Every structure is written in structure tokens, then in C-alpha cells.
Amino acid sequence: MDFLPSDYRSTLGLPVVNIPGCSPVGDNFTDTVAAVLLFLQGIGPLPEFDELGRPAWLFNETVHRGCNRAGFYEEGDFAEEYGDKECLVEIGCWGPVVQCNINKRGAINNMGGCMNTGSPCIGCTMPGFPDAFSPFYKRPPGTLVSSSASKVHGAIIRALRNHTRFFNNRTRRWDEQGHVPNGWGNVREPNLIEKAVHFIYKKVQKMGSSSKI
Ligand code: SF4
Numbered sequence: 001m002d003f004l005p006s007d008y009r010s011t012l013g014l015p016v017v018n019i020p021g022c023s024p025v026g027d028n029f030t031d032t033v034a035a036v037l038l039f040l041q042g043i044g045p046l047p048e049f050d051e052l053g054r055p056a057w058l059f060n061e062t063v064h065r066g067c068n069r070a071g072f073y074e075e076g077d078f079a080e081e082y083g084d085k086e087c088l089v090e091i092g093c094w095g096p097v098v099q100c101n102i103n104k105r106g107a108i109n110n111m112g113g114c115m116n117t118g119s120p121c122i123g124c125t126m127p128g129f130p131d132a133f134s135p136f137y138k139r140p141p142g143t144l145v146s147s148s149a150s151k152v153h154g155a156i157i158r159a160l161r162n163h164t165r166f167f168n169n170r171t172r173r174w175d176e177q178g179h180v181p182n183g184w185g186n187v188r189e190p191n192l193i194e195k196a197v198h199f200i201y202k203k204v205q206k207m208g209s210s211s212k213i
């Protein structure tokens with residue numbers, strides 16, 4: 001693309017196609033080749049490519065949106081060292097601003113992928129790679145705002161969810177009898193404040209519904 005005009009088309013009517021990655025995910029490559037071949041056979045439309053020539057259906061989302069650690073990010077829970085299970089942004093992950101599908105698709109045969117195997121994203125699908133993302137494994141400056149905000153609201157959200165989860169791990173009979181009447185003997189009873197919050201929660205949940213349970 002550095003040497004061809006921006007409106008370049010091959011004799012078969014194709015633009016420059018970029019399938020980025022270091023190395024590219026094999027399934028992304030075969031997926032794109034298949035789509036192009038269908039077009040050349042007159043069976044399918046010209047596949048959609050983004051402004052950088054990347055297959056749009058493969059590279060239009062950030063890696064962060066498909067990351068199995070995104071729940072930790074949302075709750076403000078971050079890894080401090082390699083091997084931790086939480087979000088890797090504070091040890092150098094650029095996933096929130098990098099377009100890549102490896103976490104959803106997997107590296108090979110739907111298995112693996114950077115964060116799935118514990119590695120922060122270093123932006124290898126982006127034109128700015130590697131310079132824009134170096135030094136690798138250092139916390140991106142943007143996280144000073146985003147992950148700090150996430151820690152504040154995440155702490156509140158986590159506490160609320162733990163509360164809801166606590167009650168959803170109980171059966172209705174336990175609450176009606178006021179104790180756990182069977183072999184689940186080690187389950188603690190909610191205190192008065194927890195019961196009051198849960199009472200309001202259930203009222204709001206059932207609002208507008210004929211269900212009483
Ligand atoms: S590990 Fe990276 S991509 Fe995954 S949730 Fe954290 S910041 Fe996002």
C-alpha cells in the first residue's frame with residue numbers, strides 16, 4: 001500500500017488485502033482467501049475490507065471485547081505478575097485499543113490466543129507495530145485513567161454482585177425456614193442488612209411481573 005495508489009485494483013478487481021499478525025492467525029488467512037475465491041467465481045460479493053485493507057469482518061473489533069479476562073477488567077481486578085488470572089492491562093496489555101480476533105478465534109484449531117495463554121497484547125496486527133507499542137510489557141499510559149476508574153467503580157460493582165450471588169446460591173426454602181435444614185449445613189445465614197437489601201432487590205426484580213416467586 002506504501003507504493004500503490006489508494007484506488008489500486010488488480011486486473012481481477014481486487015484491492016490490496018492485508019491479513020495482519022505476527023504471524024497471522026491461519027484461520028484468518030484461509031477465511032479471507034475463501035471469501036476472495038467465492039468473489040472471483042461470481043458466487044459471493046466482494047468481501048468488505050477496512051481502510052487499511054484488513055478483512056473488516058475479522059478486524060473490526062478490539063481484542064479487549066472478545067477477551068475472556070474482560071470481566072476482571074470491568075470489576076477492576078488486575079494481574080500484578082505473569083501467571084495471574086486477572087486482566088493483564090497493568091503489566092502491558094494494549095488489547096483495549098488493538099483490533100484483533102485471536103481471543104475469540106484461537107491461534108490454532110480454536111485453541112490458544114494471547115490472553116488465553118497468559119500473554120498481554122503487544123499490538124502485532126496494527127500498522128504502528130512494533131514502535132507504537134514499545135517498550136513491551138510496560139503499562140500503557142492510557143490505563144492510568146481507564147484502569148484507575150475501573151478500580152473505583154469495579155470495587156462497588158463487585159461488592160453488589162457478590163451480594164446477589166450470595167442469595168442466588170441459596171434456595172427459597174432456606175429463606176422461608178430461616179435456616180439451612182439439610183446437608184448444606186455450612187452455609188452461613190445472611191445478616192439483617194443483607195436481608196433488607198435483598199428484600200428491596202426482589203421487589204424491584206418482580207416489578208411489573210405477575211410472578212410472586
Ligand atoms: S487482558 Fe487485555 S484484552 Fe484482556 S481484558 Fe485485560 S486489557 Fe482487555
Ligand code: SF4
Pocket residue numbers: 021022063098099100101102103114115120121122123124125126
Ligand atoms: S499480540 Fe495482540 S494483536 Fe497480536 S495476536 Fe496477540 S492479541 Fe492479537
